[in-house]
Amino acid sequence: ADGSFDFSRFDVRFWRMLEEQILALRALSVNVDLILFHPYDGGHWGFDCLGGREAARYNLSLDTAYLQYTVARLAAFRNVWWSLANEFDLIECKSTGLPDAASTDWGRLWEAEASPTWDALFQTLASEDPYGRPASIHNAKVLYNHSRPWVSHISLQGHQEWTAELVRGRYGIKPLIWDEVKYEGDIPEGWGSLTGPQAVDRFWWGWSLGVHVGHSETIMQPWVSDDEQVLWWSKGGELRGAAPLRIQWFADYVNSPDVPRFSELEAQSADETGCGCACSALVTKGEYAFFHLRPDDPPAGKRRAEPRACVLTIPGLPASARFAATALNWWQMTKELLVGEANASVTVWVGTFGVRSPRNIELRRVWS
Numbered sequence: 001a002d003g004s005f006d007f008s009r010f011d012v013r014f015w016r017m018l019e020e021q022i023l024a025l026r027a028l029s030v031n032v033d034l035i036l037f038h039p040y041d042g043g044h045w046g047f048d049c050l051g052g053r054e055a056a057r058y059n060l061s062l063d064t065a066y067l068q069y070t071v072a073r074l075a076a077f078r079n080v081w082w083s084l085a086n087e088f089d090l091i092e093c094k095s096t097g098l099p100d101a102a103s104t105d106w107g108r109l110w111e112a113e114a115s116p117t118w119d120a121l122f123q124t125l126a127s128e129d130p131y132g133r134p135a136s137i138h139n140a141k142v143l144y145n146h147s148r149p150w151v152s153h154i155s156l157q158g159h160q161e162w163t164a165e166l167v168r169g170r171y172g173i174k175p176l177i178w179d180e181v182k183y184e185g186d187i188p189e190g191w192g193s194l195t196g197p198q199a200v201d202r203f204w205w206g207w208s209l210g211v212h213v214g215h216s217e218t219i220m221q222p223w224v225s226d227d228e229q230v231l232w233w234s235k236g237g238e239l240r241g242a243a244p245l246r247i248q249w250f251a252d253y254v255n256s257p258d259v260p261r262f263s264e265l266e267a268q269s270a271d272e273t274g275c276g277c278a279c280s281a282l283v284t285k286g287e288y289a290f291f292h293l294r295p296d297d298p299p300a301g302k303r304r305a306e307p308r309a310c311v312l313t314i315p316g317l318p319a320s321a322r323f324a325a326t327a328l329n330w331w332q333m334t335k336e337l338l339v340g341e342a343n344a345s346v347t348v349w350v351g352t353f354g355v356r357s358p359r360n361i362e363l364r365r366v367w368s
Contacts, residue, residue, distance in 0.1 A: 007050055007062050015073055026079040033081045033155075033179075035138075036070065036125075037063075039090035049093035058093055058117055064124050071128040082125055082135040083155060088118060089142035098142050109158070109166065110142045118144060126150040138179055146171040155179045161280065164209045165269075177212045178202070183233055184241040185218030192218035192233065196242030197331060203250045204330055204360050208280040208292035210267035217241050249333040258364075260284045268315070277310040277350060285316030289363040293350040307351025313344065314363050321368045328360040341366060 022032050041048035050066065051059035074080050085091065089098050089112070097114030118137065125135060126149075136155040137144045146154045146167065153175040154167055164176060184199035185192040194202075199215060206213035217232040219240050224230075230237050253259065265282040273281045278294040293310050314323055325339040325346045338361070339346050350359050 005045060005047075007046070008065075010069055019073070019077070022074065022077050022080060026077065031079045031081055032077070033083045034070075034074065035083045035086045036067065037085040037088070037091060037094075037121075039085075039087055039092075039140075048091055051093070053093050055093050055096045055117070058096065060117070060120055063121060067121065067124045068128050071125065075129045075131050075133055080133055082129075082133055084118070084122060084125060084135065084137040086138045087140035087157070088137050088144065090140050094118060094121075109139070109163065111170070112142050112144055115144060119148070122148065122150045136177075143167070143170075146174060153177060161205075161209060164211050164267075175212065176210070177214065178206050179214045181206070181213060181215075183216045183218045184243045185231070185233070186220050187218045187231075192231075196246070199241070199243040200246045200250070200330055201358060203247055204328075205280070205292050205294075205358070207250075207254060208267070208282055208290060208360075210262075210265070210282060215243060215247055217243075246330060246333060250330065253328065260288050265290075273312075273315065275310045275312055277308045279310055279312075283315050286314065286318065286321070287365050289314045291348075291361045291363070293348060293359040293361065295351050295358065307349045310348045310350055311345050312348060312361060312363060313346075314365060317365065318368060319343075321365055323363050323365045326362045326364070328362055330360055 025032050037048060039048060043049070043053075049058075050062035089095065094117040096117050098112050099110045122135070122137075126132075129135075132152075134152040136146075136151055136153050138155040139157050144151070147170070151174070154171065155177050156163055156167060157180040158178065163178075167176060180191075181199075181202040182190070182194050183192045184194045184196055187193060203213045203215075217239055219232070220229055232239055254262070264284055265288075266284070268281045268283055270277065270279045273279060273283075273289075273291070275281070275291065275293075279291050281289055281291045283289040289312070291310070291312050295308070312325070317323060322341040322343050324337065325342060325348075327336040327338055327348075329336065338348070346363075348359060348361055
């Protein structure tokens with residue numbers, strides 16, 4: 001009567017509607033990464049802090065009941081994944097053991113030394129799920145301990161190369177997803193104003209690091225007031241950006257039968273490949289290499305950096321073998337054969353003086 005929610009009862013109408021949407025997405029071969037908690041409630045409805053606002057005295061009983069009901073209803077859907085929370089470290093009532101999110105720097109990733117509330121919620125999720133659906137948790141400024149056995153994959157905010165190296169160094173080899181690499185759009189906020197080329201490049205760059213990448217869109221509709229905008233990022237609808245078609249071309253390439261399977265590829269840094277430039281690579285030794293080449297940062301006081309030579313080869317290629325080098329134009333969605341037969345290495349220039357950049361180069365063994 002007072003407009004508040006009864007947290008002891010579930011509205012089955014909502015859950016039936018949610019199940020219908022999960023089935024609709026399954027018909028499209030889409031997995032549902034279901035976010036179970038998030039920090040954007042702001043105390044308005046109370047779902048973020050069912051056990052009270054004080055972290056030190058937080059009561060998990062209602063959260064536990066909510067997870068038990070959710071898993072009982074939805075775990076049987078084969079296209080369901082669990083995202084325990086989005087930007088979990090910003091939910092202050094569940095922040096026991098975490099660094100103070102308000103005082104941490106967005107320019108680095110902090111690591112949670114302890115997170116007893118989130119550990120308990122993860123344990124409930126894992127113990128209630130008889131199917132062992134994929135489960136992870138998404139960060140803002142603080143990393144959860146992804147080495148925990150109930151974490152199947154790492155859901156990471158950020159698109160910097162060092163984040164992949166840092167996370168793997170701390171938590172070992174688990175599938176890594178850049179879930180939030182900013183979005184293709186034109187809203188004022190920096191996280192929603194990527195150009196189409198920037199959004200597409202995130203996929204090739206991530207793949208060269210052995211990282212899966214997600215996409216979303218925040219493009220404003222012309223002649224529509226801000227209050228009436230329907231951004232795909234939050235409400236779905238029709239994708240209108242330049243990136244989706246080119247992301248499909250990327251997906252067609254990496255899933256083509258003549259490209260080694262993701263599990264057969266090894267991510268290598270610039271030092272490991274010896275490319276002599278800003279590069280990252282996925283390789284199958286002696287057979288295949290994919291290089292993502294980037295220009296250097298401009299010197300202080302200058303807008304552009306000089307073009308730089310990148311020396312590329314297939315690691316482990318026998319001395320007698322030959323390979324072909326092909327440029328993959330990620331914007332025009334075309335392939336250009338650069339060298340039909342090379343026996344040691346090829347040199348590719350990357351930079352900003354009339355040279356297309358960044359560049360994606362495929363090396364493939366053609367004969368022994």
